[in-house]
Amino acid sequence: MRNPYIKILAKAVLFVFAFILIDYLVGLAFKQLRGSAFKKNALSQELSCEYCVEKATPDIAIIGSSTANHHYIPSLMEDSLGMSVYNFGKDGCFFYFQNALINLMIDRYSPSYIIWEIGESSLSSAYNKHDEYQSVDLLYPWYSNAYAKEYIDKKDTFQKIRMLSSCYRNNSDLLMYLRLNNGNNNSTLQGYVPLYNTDDYPSMKSSVKGHYSIDPQKIDILNQTIRHCKAAGVTLVFSSSPRYYDSCVKSTDYYQALTDIATKNSIPFMDYYNLSPFCNDSTLFKDNDHMNNDGTVLYMSVFIPSLRKVLQENTK
Amino acid sequence: MPFNSFDFWIIFPFIFGLYWLIPAKCNQWRKVFLILVSYLLYMNWKPAFAIVLLGVTLITYYGGLKLENQQYNGKKGLAWVFALLAVLPLLVFKYYNFLNDSISQGLAAIGLKFTLPGLNWAIPVGISFFTFQAVGYMLDVYHGKTLAEKNILDYVLFVSFFPQVTSGPISTANELLPQIKVIHKFDYEQGKQGLKFLLWGMFIKLVIADRLGLFVDTVYANYIHYNGATCFVASIFYTFQIYCDFAGYSLMAIGIARTLGFNLIDNFRRPYFATSITDFWKRWHISLTRWLTQQIYIPLGGSRCSKARTYWNIFVTFLVSGIWHGANWTFIVWGCMHGVLQIIEKALGWQKYEGNNGFIKVVRILVTFLLVNFAWIFFRMPNISDAFGMIGQMVTNFGVPNLSDLEIFSKLILFVGILVLCFKDLRQEFFPTKFRFLQYGFFRWATYILLFVMILTLGVLDSGQFIYVNF
Numbered sequence: 011m012r013n014p015y016i017k018i019l020a021k022a023v024l025f026v027f028a029f030i031l032i033d034y035l036v037g038l039a040f041k042q043l044r045g046s047a048f049k050k051n052a053l054s055q056e057l058s059c060e061y062c063v064e065k066a067t068p069d070i071a072i073i074g075s076s077t078a079n080h081h082y083i084p085s086l087m088e089d090s091l092g093m094s095v096y097n098f099g100k101d102g103c104f105f106y107f108q109n110a111l112i113n114l115m116i117d118r119y120s121p122s123y124i125i126w127e128i129g130e131s132s133l134s135s136a137y138n139k140h141d142e143y144q145s146v147d148l149l150y151p152w153y154s155n156a157y158a159k160e161y162i163d164k165k166d167t168f169q170k171i172r173m174l175s176s177c178y179r180n181n182s183d184l185l186m187y188l189r190l191n192n193g194n195n196n197s198t199l200q201g202y203v204p205l206y207n208t209d210d211y212p213s214m215k216s217s218v219k220g221h222y223s224i225d226p227q228k229i230d231i232l233n234q235t236i237r238h239c240k241a242a243g244v245t246l247v248f249s250s251s252p253r254y255y256d257s258c259v260k261s262t263d264y265y266q267a268l269t270d271i272a273t274k275n276s277i278p279f280m281d282y283y284n285l286s287p288f289c290n291d292s293t294l295f296k297d298n299d300h301m302n303n304d305g306t307v308l309y310m311s312v313f314i315p316s317l318r319k320v321l322q323e324n325t326k
Numbered sequence: 327m328p329f330n331s332f333d334f335w336i337i338f339p340f341i342f343g344l345y346w347l348i349p350a351k352c353n354q355w356r357k358v359f360l361i362l363v364s365y366l367l368y369m370n371w372k373p374a375f376a377i378v379l380l381g382v383t384l385i386t387y388y389g390g391l392k393l394e395n396q397q398y399n400g401k402k403g404l405a406w407v408f409a410l411l412a413v414l415p416l417l418v419f420k421y422y423n424f425l426n427d428s429i430s431q432g433l434a435a436i437g438l439k440f441t442l443p444g445l446n447w448a449i450p451v452g453i454s455f456f457t458f459q460a461v462g463y464m465l466d467v468y469h470g471k472t473l474a475e476k477n478i479l480d481y482v483l484f485v486s487f488f489p490q491v492t493s494g495p496i497s498t499a500n501e502l503l504p505q506i507k508v509i510h511k512f513d514y515e516q517g518k519q520g521l522k523f524l525l526w527g528m529f530i531k532l533v534i535a536d537r538l539g540l541f542v543d544t545v546y547a548n549y550i551h552y553n554g555a556t557c558f559v560a561s562i563f564y565t566f567q568i569y570c571d572f573a574g575y576s577l578m579a580i581g582i583a584r585t586l587g588f589n590l591i592d593n594f595r596r597p598y599f600a601t602s603i604t605d606f607w608k609r610w611h612i613s614l615t616r617w618l619t620q621q622i623y624i625p626l627g628g629s630r631c632s633k634a635r636t637y638w639n640i641f642v643t644f645l646v647s648g649i650w651h652g653a654n655w656t657f658i659v660w661g662c663m664h665g666v667l668q669i670i671e672k673a674l675g676w677q678k679y680e681g682n683n684g685f686i687k688v689v690r691i692l693v694t695f696l697l698v699n700f701a702w703i704f705f706r707m708p709n710i711s712d713a714f715g716m717i718g719q720m721v722t723n724f725g726v727p728n729l730s731d732l733e734i735f736s737k738l739i740l741f742v743g744i745l746v747l748c749f750k751d752l753r754q755e756f757f758p759t760k761f762r763f764l765q766y767g768f769f770r771w772a773t774y775i776l777l778f779v780m781i782l783t784l785g786v787l788d789s790g791q792f793i794y795v796n797f
Contacts, residue, residue, distance in 0.1 A: 014514035015346065021518075025774065032775055036783065168332050177782035184783055 037176025040183065044151065047190035054195035055203060056186050059148050062098045063114045069093035071115065072201070073108050074127025076101040080300050081127070081251040084200035086310045091318060093122070097201030103145045105132045105228055106161050109235050110149055113157035120242040123321070128248045133232065134264055135225040139165075150179040204303040205296040224267045236275050245324055247317070248272050248279040252288035252309060254295040278320045282312065327370045328492075329578045330531055332787075334367075342585055346512050353509045357483050360586075364488035368451070371492075375450040378415050383485040385412045386460035387478060390467040394474035405468045409461055416457045419449045424653030452492035454650055458617055460485050463499040465621050472499045480506050487588075489579040493572075495593040495613035498620075502588070510587030522774075523581030526750075529777045531574030532785030534743040538567040540786070546706060549716045553725035557716050564706050565699045566744060569598065572611070591616075596751045598698070601690040603667040604677035606698055614650070618643050637672065641665040651705070656713060660704040667697060 044060075052061050062071070070093055072082045078099025087095040098111065105128075112124060143165045152158040153173055163169050172178045189195070239246050248268065265281065272279035288294055294305030301309060327334050341363055348356045369376045389408030396404055423444050430441045463484070466472040475481040483506050490497065545552050545560035552560070576593035583590045591613050600606035607615045619628075626639040641662070648661015671677045679690050700717075707713035 014512050014517070017514050018512075018517050025771075028771070028775055029778060032779060036779060168336055171336070172332060175782060177779055178787070181783055181785070181787055 033176050036180070040176060040180040040187070043187040043191065044183075047187045050193065051190045051195040053198065053200075054190060055198045056190060056196060058098055058100060058198070058201055059111065060151070062096075062111060063118065063152060066096050066098075066115075067094075067119055068096040068121055070095040070123045070125060071121045072097040072099055072125045072127070073112055074099045075103050075108070075132075076300060077251055077253075078125075078127035079201070079203050080205050080296075081306050081309060082125070082313075083202050083306060083310050085202075086307070087314055087317070088200075090314045091321065095200065097198075099127065099201065100145065100148070103148070104142050106142045106164075106231070107145055107149070108132075109231055110157050110161040112235055113238055114149070114152055114155055116239060116242045116244055117155065117157070120244050123245045123247055124239065125247045125249050125317075127251060128268070131264065133224050133228045133268065135223065147179075147181065153179070204306065205300055206302055208293055208295060208302060224264060229271065232271065233275075236277070246275075246277050247320060248277055248281075249313075250279075250281045250283040251313075252282050252285045252294075252301065252305070254289055254292055254298050255284075278324075280313065280316055280320065282309070285309075285312065327367050329575065329582070330528065338582070345586055350509045350511055354479070356510075357479050357506065360488070361479065361483050361486060364483070364486040364491060367488045368486065368491060371451045372448060378419070378450045378453065379456060379486055379491070380482075382412050382415060382457055382460050383482055386464045386485070387475070387481045389464045390474040390481075391476070393464065393468045401468070405465070408464060412461050412464065413457060415450070416453050418445070419447060419453060421649075421653045428655075455494045455496060456485055456491050458614075458650070459490075459496045462496065462617050462621055466499050472503075475499070475503060477507075487583070489583040489586075489588075490590060493575050493579070494611075495576060495579065495591045496617050497590060497613070498616070501591065505588050512587065516587065516589075517585050520581040520584030520586075523577045523584065525581075525774060525777050525781075527574040527577030527581060528781050528785075529574075530570040530743075530747060531578070532781050532787065534740070534747060535567045535570035535574060536786035537740055537743070537784070538563045538570070542567055542706075546716070549712070549719055552719070553727075554720035554723045555725050555727040557719045558724075559727045561699055561703055561716075561720075563740075565598070565695075565702050566747075568702065568705075569594070570747065596755045598695050599691055599751065599755045600694050600698075601679040601687060602671050602677055602694055603664060603697060604671050605679075606694060607664070607668070614647070618647055622646050633673075637669045640668050640672065644668070654708075655710050656704045656707055659710060659713075660701050663701045663704070 048057055048060050048064075051057060052065060068084075070087065070091070072078050072084070072095070076099065079097060079101055080099070082097050082099070084095035084097050087093075098115075100107070100111075103111075108126065108128075112126070115121075116124075146162055146165055149158045149162060150173070153162060162173065236246060250265075250268075265283070269279055269281070271277075282288075288301070288305065288309065291305075294301055294308060296302045327337075345356060345359060348359060365376055365379075368379060385408060389405075389412065392408070393401060393405055426442050426444060433440050463472070463475075463481075467474045475484070480503060484497075484499065484503055485491070487497075487502070542560050542564045545556060546564070549557050549560075573594040580590045580592065593612050595609040595612065597606055597610035600609050623639055623643040626642060627635055628639060629636045631639075642665075644661045644665030645658065646661070647664070648658045651657040651661065668677075679687060681687070703716055704710070704713045707716065
């Protein structure tokens with residue numbers, strides 16, 4: 011092959027074909043690894059999305075970000091309500107992710123109730139694209155699902171091209187799957203991950219939350235999900251758990267808008283964002299946004315009775 | 327647009343293809359194409375930055391022409407004027423706030439209150455690099471080392487050439503301008519070598535540097551919560567991180583340039599095998615060392631003067647190096663440390679080791695590595711007190727390393743990655759003729775595929791910048 015252009019082009023094509031074959035084989039290997047990890051550690055923190063989308067059948071599912079993950083204790087709720095509960099809250103996973111997860115779940119299974127921790131700026135434009143997509147890779151295994159695909163493809167212009175590669179889809183997962191297959195996992199309490207102690211935050215007392223406005227795009231998406239839930243026979247409950255900010259400030263415009271959406275769709279909204287004594291007691295918090303285990307247990311003593319009333323009204 | 331971004335890898339095949347599609351006899355159009363691509367890629371960071379790039383280009387272009395025609399009288403003054411004009415954007419964007427804050431704090435310490443308003447402008451990407459390259463050209467004209475470039479297109483491409491504009495290597499006029507003028511014919515071996523450099527550069531950047539960075543950032547941000555041994559391990563990791571990050575970028579830049587037919591200077595030559603700090607600077611950021619030697623050290627007198635003056639020249643050169651790296655006292659301390667260490671080496675005759683004693687060589691390599699590692703602490707920390715705080719932890723609270731923030735399989739991946747890197751560098755440094763079987767077809771292709779798969783499965787993708795882009 012004398013022509014250097016043809017030579018390098020031929021080698022490049024050969025490389026691409028070789029890579030496509032290896033990529034396919036790597037994809038198969040990862041599928042095996044993932045399946046094996048899931049069999050051994052379905053209830054691990056790392057595979058909570060897998061459990062939510064592929065296996066779980068709780069009566070009550072809790073969805074949200076880190077505030078959901080650390081603020082709702084399923085075992086206490088089960089004891090009191092007599093219904094199975096699982097906490098699918100995930101750190102760093104915000105509105106678009108949560109929305110995709112809910113839709114993925116109810117495509118397979120319809121829990122009786124979904125408690126969606128949706129307060130505190132979830133529906134605002136406060137989160138930029140980087141925040142909203144920082145955990146998008148957790149949903150890559152379900153890229154073939156329309157809801158997941160819609161969310162994933164919006165990451166950026168070339169995301170559809172990247173998703174063609176199994177190696178890319180499983181980026182940084184090898185270590186996790188190997189660890190889980192080795193029996194080494196981060197266990198949870200039915201999804202709940204307690205936090206302990208209080209950080210030494212000098213700013214805790216003086217922090218003031220900003221003013222947020224609702225993002226109309228998120229409202230459209232929320233309304234679609236509300237319709238999907240209704241069609242699947244799932245009762246949505248909005249909730250907003252306590253935070254610690256000086257003067258118990260919250261964005262009234264934002265919360266009013268959220269209340270209006272809930273009222274319009276007959277969705278109960280359990281708003282405890284600036285509930286006393288929480289918003290004045292830093293010992294109940296790990297940091298401004300996350301209660302520690304003491305705070306969460308105390309919160310459950312307020313939340314669960316209110317939830318019982320909501321469930322009773324709903325069954326009438 | 328950084329080289330490790332997916333967007334760049336979508337665009338680059340088109341750049342490569344279109345460039346070589348332009349017939350060789352239309353070399354002028356090839357240059358125009360490269361200039362357009364260079365400016366468009368540069369403007370992708372921020373369009374307004376291109377004004378600064380163009381401004382520095384034009385000032386040094388006209389400066390070169392004027393200096394060549396200038397008679398002896400007034401030539402030095404004219405060189406100073408053009409050099410200051412060219413360096414002015416760098417001084418303003420990069421150093422104004424630092425100088426303002428330092429002077430204010432200094433005056434406040436003696437009870438005086440005086441501040442100028444701060445500037446809230448983003449620093450144009452790569453300004454330190456392209457300014458040095460352009461000013462270097464102009465000073466070469468002044469010293470008679472090169473003729474002034476008359477062709478403005480050639481000169482614009484020289485300053486803005488996209489593989490090197492953001493983070494070097496810093497080329498000299500005699501190195502790059504002739505390559506710009508010559509008609510390039512596509513060379514298969516050169517293209518292949520370029521792609522190999524690209525692949526290896528991506529691997530050490532995404533798999534090693536960025537993985538190390540996850541642990542380094544955690545420890546450095548909260549060093550008071552870690553014992554000295556953990557801080558020490560983090561410092562070692564940072565030493566590898568910055569090498570893999572910067573060398574990775576340089577390799578990618580050299581690789582991209584090579585696929586387009588250009589040969590850029592090799593910027594790293596296995597620096598952690600240096601047997602002295604002097605030797606280290608002949609292996610680390612070679613293009614910057616060359617620039618500082620030619621434009622600062624030699625004009626000051628170099629080593630052709632008294633010992634005291636030579637030591638002073640070394641100190642000033644590395645003070646400038648520290649200042650060039652960043653507007654912070656930590657970089658100045660880092661630069662001065664390297665200067666002082668080299669002065670000590672020169673005074674004691676320890677700059678080179680040419681003996682055959684393997685044990686002494688290994689000891690010298692280790693000692694040099696530890697000294698460089700120590701200096702990197704200042705380079706990495708945001709301020710002097712944090713740097714000393716971290717060193718204090720190492721001295722007073724050593725203990726046992728706690729790598730619990732680094733999960734076991736990450737440790738495995740990093741261990742394997744660093745092992746691969748060390749094997750490659752060791753082989754190139756000490757056993758260049760060994761392990762030739764790795765060059766054979768099957769092993770070569772297996773290596774390429776394996777590296778590519780490792781980049782996609784283990785690399786920290788979409789991680790953002792290279793460290794040296796900040797300079």
